[in-house]
Every structure is written in structure tokens, then in C-alpha cells.
Amino acid sequence: MKDYLLLVSETVPLPSDFNPEPLKLVDAWQGIFLEKQTAEALSALLTKVDPHHLIQLTSGFRSIREQTELFQTSIEENGLAYTNAYVALPYCSEHHTGFAVDLSIKNGTVGEIAPDFQDHPVVEAFLNEMANFGFIMRYLADEKTKITGIAHEPWHFRYVGLPHSQRITERGLVLEEYLEEVMSR
Numbered sequence: 244m245k246d247y248l249l250l251v252s253e254t255v256p257l258p259s260d261f262n263p264e265p266l267k268l269v270d271a272w273q274g275i276f277l278e279k280q281t282a283e284a285l286s287a288l289l290t291k292v293d294p295h296h297l298i299q300l301t302s303g304f305r306s307i308r309e310q311t312e313l314f315q316t317s318i319e320e321n322g323l324a325y326t327n328a329y330v331a332l333p334y335c336s337e338h339h340t341g342f343a344v345d346l347s348i349k350n351g352t353v354g355e356i357a358p359d360f361q362d363h364p365v366v367e368a369f370l371n372e373m374a375n376f377g378f379i380m381r382y383l384a385d386e387k388t389k390i391t392g393i394a395h396e397p398w399h400f401r402y403v404g405l406p407h408s409q410r411i412t413e414r415g416l417v418l419e420e421y422l423e424e425v426m427s428r
């Protein structure tokens with residue numbers, strides 16, 4: 244059983260000897276890899292909410308090296324403030340786990356860092372169903388950004404599995420809050 248509740252953040256980085264091998268990554272879409280159960284759950288969710296295939300996967304698993312390159316390129320292209328808000332440092336990104344997905348709408352902006360995933364009926368359908376398939380919106384807005392350390396990312400979703408996804412989403416929590424509550428029981 245994999246730890247689908249694994250917390251990875253700026254304050255809780257992965258160990259320096261982190262090895263993605265046991266994740267059993269699978270090619271989820273055109274060379275974008277996800278952990279197997281995450282890929283299967285996403286596929287089932289999209290089959291239900293997106294019959295016309297408008298939603299595309301823009302990012303899944305990233306190696307430490309890929310995250311390092313993304314961070315450096317973003318500093319050059321977008322500056323440090325933007326990069327710190329939206330791009331996690333290497334070892335601090337959920338994308339290393341294979342449990343995180345970035346989604347975009349076809350014909351929307353397919354930026355590597357901030358894809359377009361808002362204000363569309365299929366996005367509404369996705370948001371209404373995601374928790375029933377094990378997914379949460381990971382980086383919520385406003386005061387929650389102080390807890391996650393990441394700006395609101397309406398395109399980034401995290402597989403945590405059932406029933407956690409439903410409990411977290413129903414109560415509008417972020418993963419940090421949920422874990423604290425579970426731990427303190």
C-alpha cells in the first residue's frame with residue numbers, strides 16, 4: 244500500500260536519497276508519467292466528466308533533475324517572485340511522487356507552470372466529481388496559501404485516495420490541515 248497521503252512541501256522535502264523506482268510509474272498520456280493507481284483513477288474520472296476529451300494532462304511525474312531545470316528556467320523567464328510562488332524547489336514538489344497532476348483545457352494556455360483550467364463547464368464537472376475518484380485541489384486560495392506555502396493553483400490536483408479526498412474536499416481543507424487533524428487523534 245503506497246502512502247497516498249504523503250506530504251511533500253517546502254518545509255517537508257523528500258529525503259536526498261529519494262528513489263522514485265517503487266512508484267511503478269506508468270505512461271498516462273503521451274509520455275507524461277503517473278503512479279499507476281493515480282493514472283487509473285484519473286482515467287476513470289475523465290471518462291465520467293469529459294466525454295469530448297477537452298481536458299489534457301500537462302504535467303505529472305517530474306524527476307529531481309526536471310524540477311531543478313524547471314525552477315532555473317522559470318527564474319530566467321518569470322523572475323524570482325513568480326517562481327517562488329508557483330514553482331517548488333527540487334525535493335519539495337509533489338510532482339516527484341507521481342500522485343500530482345496539472346491539467347489544462349484544450350485550446351487554453353498550456354503554460355508549463357500555470358495552465359488554463361478555469362471557467363469552463365467541463366472544469367465544473369471535474370471539480371464536482373474529483374473527490375469521488377480520490378482527487379483533491381491541492382493549493383487553495385486566500386488564507387490557505389499561508390498554510391501550503393504555494394499560491395492558488397486551480398490546475399494542480401493531487402491523488403490522496405478515498406475516503407480522504409471526500410473528507411478533505413467537503414470541508415474545504417488543505418492536506419496539511421487534514422494530516423494535522425488525523426495525527427492529533
Ligand SMILES: [Zn+2]
Nearest residue numbers: 343344345399
Ligand atoms: Zn502542479
